Amino acid sequence: MSEFKFGFVALLGPPNAGKSTLMNHYLGQKVAIVSPKPQTTRNRISGILSDDDSQVVFLDTPGVHKLRGKMNRFLLETAWDALANSDVIVVLFDAAFFASKPHLMEQELSPLLKPVNGSGRPVYVAVNKIDKVKDKAMLLPVMQKAQEMWPDAEFFPISARKGDGADVLLEKIKAALPEGAPMFPEDQISTVPMRFMAAEVIREKLFMSLQQELPYSTAVEIEFWNEDPEKNLVNIGAIIYTTKNNHKGMIIGKGGQNLKQIGIKARTEIEEMLEQKVMLELWVKVREGWTEDVGFLRSIGLGE
Ligand code: GDP
Ligand code: K
Ligand code: MG
Secondary structure, eight states: OOOOEEEEEEEEOSTTSSHHHHHHHHHTSOOSOOOSSTTOOOSOEEEEEEOSSEEEEEEEOOOOOOOOSHHHHHHHHHHHHHHHTOSEEEEEEEHHHHHTOGGGHHHHTGGGHHHHHTSOSOEEEEEEOGGGOSSGGGHHHHHHHHHHHSTTOEEEEOOTTTOTTHHHHHHHHHHHSOBOOOSSOTTOOOSSOHHHHHHHHHHHHHHHHSOTTGGGGOEEEEEEEEEEGGGTEEEEEEEEEESOHHHHHHHHOGGGHHHHHHHHHHHHHHHHHHTSEEEEEEEEEEOTTGGGOHHHHHHTTOOO
């Protein structure tokens, strides 16, 4: 009998690499919100995978990129913080994107070279979205370039969405974890409080309903959370912050229709998550310059 394994796994990569999708795949349920937009994952989100001989805590992170500004700096700190707290590092990138342009890899993925190569931890590189690469020969230059960039890593072509190759990677991860007792109860799936998860669900529905630039200047804050145990109901109020008046109009939509749809979709999902009836009230408020306001960023859980 081998000893029980316990450890933290940092999921690092550029925005939209599929980090949250991979974590959700392993957990068999949605813990991190996923969208085709960059910066969907803002805070570090953990997902806990327990089985008979191991407990793996995945640290999902915001994408690593070269953008400026306070919010972006906080996002990056979250990613480096996860790296510092990890036992194993998984780097993901979108192989379909680089298949036709492997020469762009070094530049696009450059923020991930030094910190990862100098980490002293086992590094597994997940070459993701292979389901989108029709001609598999196109993967060869991508793999070759990746091997030059992370010379001490092992490489795993995967599809986080379909699950292809994900099991092999997971076995490797588990084998590399240190021996140790589990830190969390077996049935706990995340360290993130429900309140925060609910705000994230609202933010996801908001992101999905908006076009292009808008999402990055929006934030969701839970204003109240009142449980009514007798009715098995929870009454949740949340504020959607945006930076401009015309954004507010777009979020609310004609006759309030957009906000209403966001509310319906979010409520349905929060009900599933809580296994409880939910009443959800949403407001939209303009708060100029919040992405540069350190106090506010902290209040929504960024950059502690
Ligand atoms: P993150 O920003 O790295 O967390 O990326 P997400 O997990 O939010 O995924 C970004 C987008 O890529 C979403 O639309 C996902 O559905 C999509 N995606 C993630 N993994 C795969 C994959 O293996 N194959 C395909 N085709 N799409 C994927
Ligand atoms: K994303
Ligand atoms: Mg994500």
